[in-house]
Amino acid sequence: MSRCSFSSLPAEMVSSILKAGLEGIVQDDMMRTPEPEHQILAGGLPFPHTMALVCRLWRDIVSSTPELWTRIFWMISVPEEEGCHLINSQLEKSGNYPIHLTIINSWSHQRGIRVILHHIAPHLQRLKSLRMANFYEAYDQPHLDTLTGYAPQLESLQLTDGKHIHHCTNFKSRLKLDCPALRIFHADIIVACNLDHRWLKNNLTHVEFMTISCGSNWIRNSQAVMLSRALDAVPRRIPCLTFDNLQLSDYSLASINQAGTKIGAEQVILHISIDALAAIDDDCQTIVIKKCNSVHDLQSISLPSSSRSLELDGCDSKELRRVPDTRTWDGDTVTITNSHSSCIEIILHLLGAPFNDHSCSLWRRVTTLKLVANGDFVLNLPLPLLKAMISSRQGAAEQNNLSGKNVEDNVELKGVRPLMVFHVHGGQPLSCEESVWFEKRVRDFVWDYRR
Known part of the structure; x- marks a missing residue:
């Protein structure tokens, strides 16, 4: 040539x-x-x-x-x-x-x-x-x-100040741009809380992506209520809403509940902190958790009841110290990307892997689990725990057909579904024997290992 x-x-x-x-x-x-x-x-x-x-x-x-x-x-x-x-x-x-x-x-x-x-x-x-x-x-x-x-x-507007976010003394909004075509809006928590609600109604009619950056400090009770009310003033349900390190105390969450407001969007992305999970309304369809090192807190925070999908990206976790017994979730799909094995273990326990010789299944309707490694990341998957989770769900589903309840462990098993889709992309090599084991128990099984 x-x-x-x-x-x-x-x-x-x-x-x-x-x-x-x-x-x-x-x-x-x-x-x-x-x-x-x-x-x-x-x-x-x-x-x-x-x-x-x-x-x-x-x-x-x-x-x-x-x-x-x-x-x-x-x-x-x-x-x-x-x-x-x-x-x-x-x-x-x-x-x-x-x-x-x-x-x-x-x-x-x-x-x-x-x-x-x-x-x-x-x-x-x-x-x-x-x-x-x-x-x-x-x-x-x-x-x-x-x-x-x-x-x-104007389609994209971003107003941020990472270091001076808590040093502003005049909170009155001075934003007077008339930008009805705005699709992307990124603002610090102070800007978002103090935006005129009429401006939000007039300019966020077509917003697709909204991001709120919160710095490194806890959000005060009044700010939490102001934020939820500002988001409620947006004239459409936001397709994708991102919170960058939104840290809410129990008092802030209580203030939001007392105000009768909730945070709503089709998809909510939580970066670093997952405190806002308790403030998300029940119509949210997808929850994405990114760069969070406290996935173990999922044992004490309820996911929105109507959300169908949970995604974890770049997450880690401490050791789970007790069997979670109250926080159920009715979603059907979990995707874990580039996350530490400790995070994966926590999710496997929540999906039904035995914990301290007890079997529980809080996320009983999940039928799809995807584990993904992108770039140079290599998944370190706990095969025994994976097998234990799949066997536990399969056994619970079979027992549900008979009695509907695990009498020995006193854990409600009604409605537990077996895992139907299990995809791994970027895991360790799998032996033929192990591959056959998964294929017999999962209808749609894919395991692409990292060469």
């Missing part, structure tokens, strides 16, 4: 490749905190500045393609005059195309936000996504009033 150098590609093709690369970066920016390679690159130059340094051809292509200048990533750490010049220059280069703006404010620059927003204000109708970090100097002052007006294309 003939070969050709990258430099021999037509300018139109190079431009298309760079546009595709930019699109991937923008999607990453909109959905979450950008990956390190997508932030400030070598020399402090973000895309597309680095692309223009490759060669003269690329510099000419980048300079003549306004779409490539639409991602404006600015770290406020330069003199005010220089910052204004660079922002204005990139806004001019982007032509009339929609823009994606990221502002990272230095701790020591209190005027930078005001200056940048002043230059962005005339371009609100082109704004496609806006992410501001470390901005509470602006929130505490009337700088955000500059962003007042109609932003019909």
Whole structure:
């Protein structure tokens, strides 16, 4: 096959490749905190500045393609005059195309936000996504009033300040953007609690992903109630709601219950802390737990009764010290990804594996279990416990057909179902004998081991 150098590609093709690369970066920016390679690159130059340094051809292509200048990533750490010049220059280069703006404010620059927003204000109708970090100097002052007006294309809005989240003294919401097309909204707990409910009703009609970041402190009783009421003001049931380390005390949970409000969404993702499980309403369909090291707390926190699916990703756990006897769940699917064996063991006990010579099945309707390893992660699966869980559920289902109750252990077994689907992707190699054992007892059995 003939070969050709990258430099021999037509300018139109190079431009298309760079546009595709930019699109991937923008999607990453909109959905979450950008990956390190997508932030400030070598020399402090973000895309597309680095692309223009490759060669003269690329510099000419980048300079003549306004779409490539639409991602404006600015770290406020330069003199005010220089910052204004660079922002204005990139806004001019982007032509009339929609823009994606990221502002990272230095701790020591209190005027930078005001200056940048002043230059962005005339371009609100082109704004496609806006992410501001470390901005509470602006929130505490009337700088955000500059962003007042109609932003019909704005789809992603993120307002976060990880270190100053509890230092804001003026909680009155200054957010006055009219952005009815908003699909992605990410805010700190203070912003979320103090948003005007009318703004929420007018601008979150089409929201798909909402994330609340909570810092590292416990949420006060009043904040918990304000948060639940703010979420209740959203005019649609949120398809995907994420809480980043939402820590709720028993008093906060009691305050939410007394206020008669619950946290509702089709899918709820809990990152680090699972305290919010007790505050989720019964209409939630999927619970996702990520990066949590306290999965053992599932023995004392009830899952929403109507949720059908539970997913655990990157989780760990302490040793389960007692047989859980009160927290049942009627869901049917459990998926565990890249999680420690201690987490898997806890779930197996909740599914019916014997614990201290006793058999129990709190999650009696689960028929599907999937264990997955992604990337370089290797699952360390406790085969004896897996077998014990499958045998326990099978025996309970058979006994249920006869009497409906395990008299010896005094554990209700009515409605216990055998495991019907068991998939493992990335586990240890399985011997032929062990494979035959699982195939005889599970209707849909898959075991892909890591080579």
